[in-house]
Structure formats: C-alpha cells, structure tokens
Amino acid sequence: LATQTLPLTALAAPITGLFPDMPETFKVDSSSFNYVRRDVMIPMRDGVKLHTIIIIPKGAHDAGMLMTRTPYSADKMAARTSSGDEASSLQGYDNMPDVILDGGYIRVLQDVRGKYESEGRYVMNRPMRGPLNATSVDHSTDTWDTIEWLIHNVPESNGKVGVIGVSYDGYTALTALVHPHPALKVSVPMNPMVDGWMGDDWFHNGAFREEMLPYVYEQDGTPKNTVKWWASQYDGYDLYLNGVSAGAVGKSRGMEQIGFFRALLAHPAYDSFWQAQAMDKILASEGLKVPTMLVHSLWDQEDIYGALATYYALHRSPASSANLYLVMGPWNHGGEIKAASTLGPVALRSDTGYYFRKNVLEPFLAHYLKDATTPLPARVTRFRTGDNVWETTDALPPAACASGCEALHFQANHGLGFSTPGSDASPVNYVADPAHPVPYIPRPIRPKGMEGSPWPYWLATDQRNVTARTDVATFTSPVLTQPVTLRGEPLVHLTASTTGTDGDFVVKLIDVYPDEVADQREMGGYQFMVSADILRGRYRNGFDKPEAVPANTPQLYKFPLPMTNHTFLPGHRIMVQVQSSWFPLYDRNPQTYVDNIFLAPADSYKPATVSIDVKGSWIEVPLQK
Numbered sequence: 001l002a003t004q005t006l007p008l009t010a011l012a013a014p015i016t017g018l019f020p021d022m023p024e025t026f027k028v029d030s031s032s033f034n035y036v037r038r039d040v041m042i043p044m045r046d047g048v049k050l051h052t053i054i055i056i057p058k059g060a061h062d063a064g065m066l067m068t069r070t071p072y073s074a075d076k077m078a079a080r081t082s083s084g085d086e087a088s089s090l091q092g093y094d095n096m097p098d099v100i101l102d103g104g105y106i107r108v109l110q111d112v113r114g115k116y117e118s119e120g121r122y123v124m125n126r127p128m129r130g131p132l133n134a135t136s137v138d139h140s141t142d143t144w145d146t147i148e149w150l151i152h153n154v155p156e157s158n159g160k161v162g163v164i165g166v167s168y169d170g171y172t173a174l175t176a177l178v179h180p181h182p183a184l185k186v187s188v189p190m191n192p193m194v195d196g197w198m199g200d201d202w203f204h205n206g207a208f209r210e211e212m213l214p215y216v217y218e219q220d221g222t223p224k225n226t227v228k229w230w231a232s233q234y235d236g237y238d239l240y241l242n243g244v245s246a247g248a249v250g251k252s253r254g255m256e257q258i259g260f261f262r263a264l265l266a267h268p269a270y271d272s273f274w275q276a277q278a279m280d281k282i283l284a285s286e287g288l289k290v291p292t293m294l295v296h297s298l299w300d301q302e303d304i305y306g307a308l309a310t311y312y313a314l315h316r317s318p319a320s321s322a323n324l325y326l327v328m329g330p331w332n333h334g335g336e337i338k339a340a341s342t343l344g345p346v347a348l349r350s351d352t353g354y355y356f357r358k359n360v361l362e363p364f365l366a367h368y369l370k371d372a373t374t375p376l377p378a379r380v381t382r383f384r385t386g387d388n389v390w391e392t393t394d395a396l397p398p399a400a401c402a403s404g405c406e407a408l409h410f411q412a413n414h415g416l417g418f419s420t421p422g423s424d425a426s427p428v429n430y431v432a433d434p435a436h437p438v439p440y441i442p443r444p445i446r447p448k449g450m451e452g453s454p455w456p457y458w459l460a461t462d463q464r465n466v467t468a469r470t471d472v473a474t475f476t477s478p479v480l481t482q483p484v485t486l487r488g489e490p491l492v493h494l495t496a497s498t499t500g501t502d503g504d505f506v507v508k509l510i511d512v513y514p515d516e517v518a519d520q521r522e523m524g525g526y527q528f529m530v531s532a533d534i535l536r537g538r539y540r541n542g543f544d545k546p547e548a549v550p551a552n553t554p555q556l557y558k559f560p561l562p563m564t565n566h567t568f569l570p571g572h573r574i575m576v577q578v579q580s581s582w583f584p585l586y587d588r589n590p591q592t593y594v595d596n597i598f599l600a601p602a603d604s605y606k607p608a609t610v611s612i613d614v615k616g617s618w619i620e621v622p623l624q625k
C-alpha cells in the first residue's frame with residue numbers, strides 16, 4: 001500500500017522498513033567463477049540483432065570456438081550456473097560438457113532470429129534465400145554475420161569456428177555450410193532435420209506425423225513458447241481419434257493463425273515447397289567445402305532420414321566426399337551426447353555415447369579447431385548392434401539396396417526366409433479399421449514432452465504389444481542357427497490389394513529374442529524393431545503425384561526402410577510385420593481417396609480389407625556374406 005503513494009524518485013533513496021527490496025537489475029558476482037560469460041546482441045546485415053551467449057574458460061587464449069544456433073533458448077542451454085564451474089553452465093540440451101571443457105573451447109550459443117531473446121520474426125524452417133525466401137537473410141547469412149562478428153570481437157579465440165548441434169540445431173549446422181564463412185573450419189550436424197517431408201519430423205513418405213502438432217503449436221505460436229498445447233484427453237489415442245483429421249485437430253486449437261500450419265495443409269504432397277528446402281538437395285548442388293562429420297542415430301525417433309540422405313547426396317561428388325565423415329551409432333535422437341550403454345531395455349554392453357565423443361568427435365574437432373597434427377578418425381565409424389561392436393569403413397553400402405542385396409521372402413503359413421515361397425503360399429488378409437487404428441506404443445499414449453512419455457526410446461518398444469492384433473500381419477523365420485548380419489537400407493517390395501481406394505503400409509523388421517535370455521531375463525521373447533517405416537499408398541507411384549489406389553487390384557508398394565547395422569544372433573528369429581496404421585504418431589488414412597487427408601471428413605474413414613500377396617512380397621536385405 002505504501003508503494004502506491006510513494007513518488008518514483010523515492011525508489012532510489014535509502015528507506016527504512018520494507019522498501020526498496022528487489023534491485024532493478026541484480027548483478028551476479030562471478031569473479032570467482034572459472035569462466036567468463038558474455039551476453040551480446042550481434043547485428044545481422046538487415047539490422048536485426050541476435051542474442052548470443054559466449055562462455056570463455058578463464059585465462060583462455062588462442063581457443064577454438066564451438067557454436068550452436070538454436071530455436072530452443074540459448075539461456076536455457078547455459079542455465080545451470082549454480083556452482084561457478086563452467087561444467088555446470090554447460091548442462092543444457094545440446095551441450096557435451098566433456099568435449100567442450102576437455103577441448104578448452106569457447107562455447108557460443110545463439111538464439112535464432114525470432115526465438116527467445118533474439119530480434120526478428122521466426123519461421124519454422126526458414127528456407128534459404130531463393131524461390132521460397134525473397135528476403136536478404138536466411139540461416140546461412142545469419143551464421144556468416146555471426147562468425148564475422150566473433151572473429152573480430154572475441155580476442156581469446158584463435159579465429160577458428162566450428163558449428164555443432166542436434167536436430168534443429170543440426171539443421172542450422174547444415175545451413176552454415178551454404179556459402180560458408182572462411183573462418184568456419186568444421187561442422188558437426190547431429191541427427192539433423194533435413195527433409196521434413198521424406199522422413200524427418202513432419203511426414204514419412206507422405207504420412208503426416210500428427211503428434212508433431214503440439215510442437216508446432218508451442219514452437220511457432222509465440223517467441224518464447226509461452227502458450228502451451230492443451231490436451232483434451234489424457235490418452236493421445238483418444239485425443240486424435242476424436243479430432244478426426246490432423247487438420248481438424250489443429251483448427252480446433254486455432255492453429256490456422258500459424259503460417260507453418262497453413263503451409264502443412266497447403267502442401268500435403270512432395271511438391272516444390274518441400275523439395276526446394278530439402279537440405280540434402282541444397283548441399284548437393286552447393287558442394288561441401290568445409291570438413292563435416294554427420295552423426296546418425298540408428299533408432300532416431302525424430303530425424304532418422306536426414307543425416308544419411310545428406311551423406312548419400314554428398315558422397316556422390318569426389319570433391320564433397322573429401323570433406324565428409326559419418327558416424328552412426330545405436331542411439332535414439334541425440335543419444336550420442338549422453339551416456340548410452342543401453343537403448344531402452346536393450347543392453348549395448350559399453351557406453352557408446354562416451355566412446356563416440358572421446359574417440360571420434362574429440363580428435364575430429366581438435367584437428368580442425370586446434371592442432372592439425374591430431375589424427376583424424378575413419379571416414380565412417382559405425383556401431384553394429386546384436387553383437388555390439390564398433391567398426392570403421394571408407395564408405396557406406398549403396399542406398400536403398402541398390403546393389404548387393406538378397407530377397408527375404410514372405411512365405412506360406414506366416415513364414416519368412418531366403419528361399420522363394422512355394423505355390424501353396426496363399427494371401428494373408430486383415431481388416432484395417434480407422435476406428436481402431438494400431439497404436440504405435442501401448443496406451444495410454446503419452447506423447448513427446450509429456451510426463452511419463454516413452455517417446456525417446458519408442459522405436460525400441462517390444463512389438464509383442466501388437467503382434468496378437470488381427471490387423472497386424474506377421475511373418476517369422478525359423479530359429480537361426482548362424483548369425484545373420486544386415487548392413488544397409490532394406491528395400492520393401494510389398495504386393496497387396498485393398499477394398500479401399502487409399503491406404504497406408506507400415507513394414508517393420510524385427511529381431512525376436514530367444515524365449516529365455518539367461519543374463520537379461522526380461523528380454524526373453526522380446527520383439528526388437530531394428531528398422532521400420534510407413535508409406536502412404538497414394539504416393540506409391542511418385543511422391544509428388546498422389547493417385548487413388550484402384551480397389552481390389554494388387555499394387556506394388558516399394559520403399560526403403562531406414563539404415564540398419566545389426567546382427568541377428570543364433571537362437572533369434574527374424575520377423576516382418578505389416579500393418580496399415582501407426583497411430584497417433586501418424587495420422588489415419590481414411591482409406592477412401594480424398595484430395596487432402598488433412599481435411600478428410602469423418603464419413604470418409606472406412607474399414608478396408610487388405611490382402612497381402614505372399615508370393616509377390618519380399619524385402620531386399622543388405623545381407624553380409
């Protein structure tokens with residue numbers, strides 16, 4: 001009450017009693033800290049200033065700079081300053097304190113334009129300047145302008161900059177490679193978002209990842225994610241089922257206000273909007289001029305497509321491949337920067353995250369940012385699951401089983417094997433009912449970011465939770481007597497008909513553990529998915545040209561599955577499952593052809609009988625002989 005009557009000038013004067021209390025700005029006394037933190041606003045070429053945090057080990061000189069550009073708050077990434085020790089200030093998302101501290105790097109964290117403390121307007125995936133972006137700025141110019149500022153304003157540095165980051169921040173590490181600044185010496189895109197339509201965050205082969213709606217809502221609704229998604233049901237299965245289509249769910253929450261949501265609805269197919277912003281295509285035409293280590297997680301639940309698509313796109317050119325390195329490990333999204341001796345319940349027998357950081361990433365960064373005499377790692381370093389070993393090689397096998405693969409045939413009586421099926425192999429049928437879609441994880445479904453969500457490791461979920469469903473077709477090999485190693489991208493050749501006029505096909509390659517596993521009893525009979533994906537049937541003849549499926553007419557559904565590097569051990573069995581929904585991660589296909597599934601009316605969702613031609617279906621697998 002007293003405050004209301006005091007004149008403002010009185011605030012500065014010493015007053016006894018309750019007032020004044022809180023200082024207008026509290027200054028942290030950091031003189032005893034072992035690092036110096038600078039918060040700066042770096043001007044870009046169009047005048048917009050980007051908030052940048054620079055963390056410098058005390059006494060540093062001639063140090064390399066390691067930068068991450070992020071839409072997830074630079075402040076949060078450097079938030080844990082409670083101990084005055086630099087290790088503590090680098091605990092946030094995307095930091096690898098061991099690599100950064102042991103390397104003595106200057107850490108640079110920047111809010112991308114329009115997010116958190118940076119000026120400007122945010123665009124979800126801001127396309128590069130060109131047909132989709134008529135402005136003078138994009139992530140590549142913002143990176144260039146930032147590096148230009150850093151090399152002139154951080155006297156403790158040696159003028160060499162590396163960019164590094166996971167996911168969105170891996171995407172910004174890729175955009176830095178377009179017309180790169182000469183001081184950019186190295187880039188490490190980890191699990192980067194590369195092509196949102198083909199197989200990363202927004203769609204997979206045309207099926208929309210409906211559970212990304214909350215991410216779009218929060219990330220693109222306000223600069224600081226202050227407006228939070230609201231759930232109308234605890235179980236995501238009910239929420240999205242009641243909402244009918246993904247478009248209707250978004251509209252019910254006012255998402256038409258968000259430009260990116262409108263763009264999703266306007267571009268359900270792989271048209272020029274998606275093609276022109278795919279970073280693998282952009283970099284293939286740009287050429288790779290900066291040494292780059294792509295990091296891929298074999299169980300990446302968010303961006304399983306991008307790193308390898310970029311690898312294959314660049315590897316074709318000798319000039320680009322001279323700068324190209326790849327690591328693939330047994331990780332989920334971002335698992336490589338954490339302790340990783342397990343993948344969900346699957347034991348890996350050693351800390352694979354630490355191994356990667358110490359033996360592969362550290363020397364790579366040191367070579368380019370500190371000391372060129374540090375030996376470089378192999379061109380490709382990869383982990384093989386099953387027998388759990390690291391291996392190195394010069395190059396990956398050809399993409400999508402382009403050569404050297406063998407057919408793993410569907411067989412009679414739900415069998416699976418390398419010999420061609422006998423004439424007794426009759427079709428396998430199931431009824432796919434959009435009113436009861438197959439859940440991708442056990443219900444209640446707690447999606448990404450929600451308390452208790454199994455999202456980070458869902459790709460390693462035990463598939464027994466759906467095997468008994470009558471709308472999941474299962475084919476299983478006899479018990480293996482020899483190890484079977486698959487190394488590459490399997491290619492599905494599924495021949496099936498449907499009574500509907502559209503439909504989705506999910507194909508899963510599964511390692512079935514023996515009935516009993518002596519040293520890990522809970523793994524007895526576990527059905528461990530090693531590679532799986534979905535194809536929206538309307539795109540079977542071209543991703544840019546949706547076509548109705550002719551009812552009751554066998555069609556070929558041919559599509560690659562994600563990279564695998566796995567040994568099925570003796571005593572295990574190989575299993576393939578086919579189903580027509582993976583809900584609510586992917587929106588439901590109404591199974592009646594409509595122009596735009598985002599807007600499918602409730603009465604278009606109809607059950608359909610799917611008939612798999614067993615004799616005409618197999619998976620080409622990259623079998624190591």
Ligand code: PG9
Pocket residue numbers: 166167168169171193201215302303
């Ligand atoms: N996978 C997340 C993402 C990247 C790009 C666009 C949308 C989402 C991420 O983890 O950053």
